[in-house]
Amino acid sequence: MWGNKFNKWQRILAPYIFVAPGFIFYMMVTFIPAIVGIWLSFNQWSIISPEAEFVGLQNYISMLQDERFWSSVYNTAVYALGLIPGIVIFSLITALLLNTKIKKIVFFRALFYLPVITPIAVASVIWTWIYHPRIGIMNWLIGLFGWTRVNWLANPDTVIPALVLMGIWLSIGSRMIIYLAALQGIPRSYYEAAQIDGAGKWQTFWYLTLPLLKPTTLFIMITTTIGAFRVFAQVNIMTQGGPVDKSLVLVYYIFQRAFADLRMGYSAAMSVFLFIITVIITLINWKLLGRNISYE
Amino acid sequence: MNKKDQADKLRGEQYIGNSRKIMIYLVLSGGGILMMMPFLWMILGAFKPLREVMVFPPTFWPQEPTLANFQKVFAMIPFARYYLNTAFVTIIPTIITVITAAMAGFGFAKYKFKGAKVLFWLILATMMVPYPVTIVPLYVMAHQVGLVNTYTGLIVVGLSSAFGIFLMRQFILSLPDSLLDAARIDGCTEFRIFFSLILPLTKPALATLTLFTFTSHWNSYIWPLMIINSDHLRTLSIAIPLFNGQYEQYPNLVYAASLMSLLPILLLFIFTQRFFVEGITVSGLKE
Structure with missing residues (x-):
């Protein structure tokens, strides 16, 4: 009798016990802080003072009037706009080349993927030396084309392009894998049909492959944008937002306000702004991908 | 032709x-x-x-x-200490995350229970929240409970992963229900089923998840940067840029230190890159 009861209860309770640790640990570091963050954004608090002071919308109002905030949004958008075409083009080309029946695909795929698993701190340090004005390899490279040396990270005109180039290097690998999976998911029968219609290689690429890859491209563009709005480590290690705030990106500014100026509420307000941007981009994503191309 | x-x-x-x-x-x-x-x-x-x-x-x-550069790095900074710190705050959360994610994935995949949809939707919705939104308040919370500058503070944020829960759920969904029913008829409790039936069957997914979690913790930068301020608690990701700043005139030493901190990840990747690629294809994307 007792055995039956135990059996019944362990069956009812089992799913809750299975889900609880993973769910609670995850919510503890995401959902709860997000709520605290929204609450913080309506308060003024320096973390060292005993109590937060409710200020209503004051943080949001100062944010909208803050020129450095807007320039950080602008710089981040410029960074994203540079990153998107670079990542889409290079990862697509790599995926197309790897989608041919050549040997050593696994080897090449690994080469392109390696930056994805490199610690961002180490990558940033290496790239600092690559861009070094005196001994950096980038200046050696452009020297081969007869260009003069550039102080990449200290020149207001080159600092964002330098970060974009590194950003492309960081993400080609992961996006290439997504393209590769999409390419291999296109049914053979489509190409048989194109062949019967007498389509050439380029025609097939422009009128068949590329349109079929549209949802994938869109997905990559949107995840790249969302990722670009979260850039921080490179900026913190390589440029500290300089020169003259030219690489001051949104998240760097958020952390600067929080930990250098101890303005937790103001920083939280900017975080909420970032969250709203992310939600908008994600909604666009859903809207556009709702008209997904089905292969069946 | x-x-x-x-x-x-x-x-x-x-x-x-x-x-x-x-x-x-x-x-x-x-x-x-x-x-x-x-x-x-x-x-x-x-x-x-x-x-x-x-x-x-x-x-x-x-x-x-x-080889002198490598020796010099060890002589100039407590590099071995950073290494052990990084290994410690990587391995513990990785083990715990794999277990909690496998359990939650199993719970969501194979049970119909009250609230399942809401809980799952909450995880989905929370995944959209960018880390800067949560990390400043998380620091504030850690500060209030005295976890700033402790190992516990480093570890406690990495005990579960939404990516892991999804990965395991997807994988376990493909296992037939009849398998579970047969085990129940034989008198297995749900926990026996999980440990002796599900876990052995999900080995490939567990391997992928372990690799991803290990890499992301080993590479973790922002949280350790915020929460650690004592030298003896620093991880490699914090120590290497600092070393680079302090010894700006010695790039060869910086390269040696960088190479050493990258080595575990590099070796891991060389031997297991197939799992990485599968993990990305399954999840859509690793951020």
Whole structure:
């Protein structure tokens, strides 16, 4: 009798016990802080003072009037706009080349993927030396084309392009894998049909492959944008937002306000702004991908 | 040429002519070399003496290879300590995350229970929240409970993962329910089913998840940067940029330190890259 009861209860309770640790640990570091963050954004608090002071919308109002905030949004958008075409083009080309029946695909795929698993701190340090004005390899490279040396990270005109180039290097690998999976998911029968219609290689690429890859491209563009709005480590290690705030990106500014100026509420307000941007981009994503191309 | 070959040709999968093949290899090799250049620059530089890394134009292969750089790094900073710290705050959360994610994934995949949809939707919705939104308040919370500058503070944020829960759920969904029912008829409790039936069957997914979690914790930068301010608690990701700032005039030492901190990840990747690729394809994307 007792055995039956135990059996019944362990069956009812089992799913809750299975889900609880993973769910609670995850919510503890995401959902709860997000709520605290929204609450913080309506308060003024320096973390060292005993109590937060409710200020209503004051943080949001100062944010909208803050020129450095807007320039950080602008710089981040410029960074994203540079990153998107670079990542889409290079990862697509790599995926197309790897989608041919050549040997050593696994080897090449690994080469392109390696930056994805490199610690961002180490990558940033290496790239600092690559861009070094005196001994950096980038200046050696452009020297081969007869260009003069550039102080990449200290020149207001080159600092964002330098970060974009590194950003492309960081993400080609992961996006290439997504393209590769999409390419291999296109049914053979489509190409048989194109062949019967007498389509050439380029025609097939422009009128068949590329349109079929549209949802994938869109997905990559949107995840790249969302990722670009979260850039921080490179900026913190390589440029500290300089020169003259030219690489001051949104998240760097958020952390600067929080930990250098101890303005937790103001920083939280900017975080909420970032969250709203992310939600908008994600909604666009859903809207556009709702008209997904089905292969069946 | 028959029809099938023609179609394959358009698809790009044909057995292509030699000249074309050589072209593709050349382009891929060129791209591959460009992608590898930062690594080569660092690896080769780690074996060069100071005066050689400072010359311009740079040398490619070390002219007078030396191992002294590695010794010097250990002499100048408590590098072994950073290494152990990183290993500790990587391995513990990885083990816990794999277990909690497998359990939650199983719970969501194989049970209909009250609230399942809401809980799952909450995880989905929370995944959209960017980390900067949560990390400042998380720091505030850690500060309030006294976890700033402790190992616990480093570890406690990494005990679960939404990516892991999804991965495990997807994988376990594909296992047939009849298997579970058969075990129940044999008198297995739900927990026995999980430990002796589900876990052994999900080994490939567990391997992928372990690799991803390990890598992301080993590479973790922002949280340790915020929460650690004592030297003896620093992880490699914090120590390497600081070292770079302190010894700006010794790039060869910086390369040696970077190479050593990258080595575990590099070796892990070389031997398991198939799992990484599968993990990405399953999840759509790793951020």
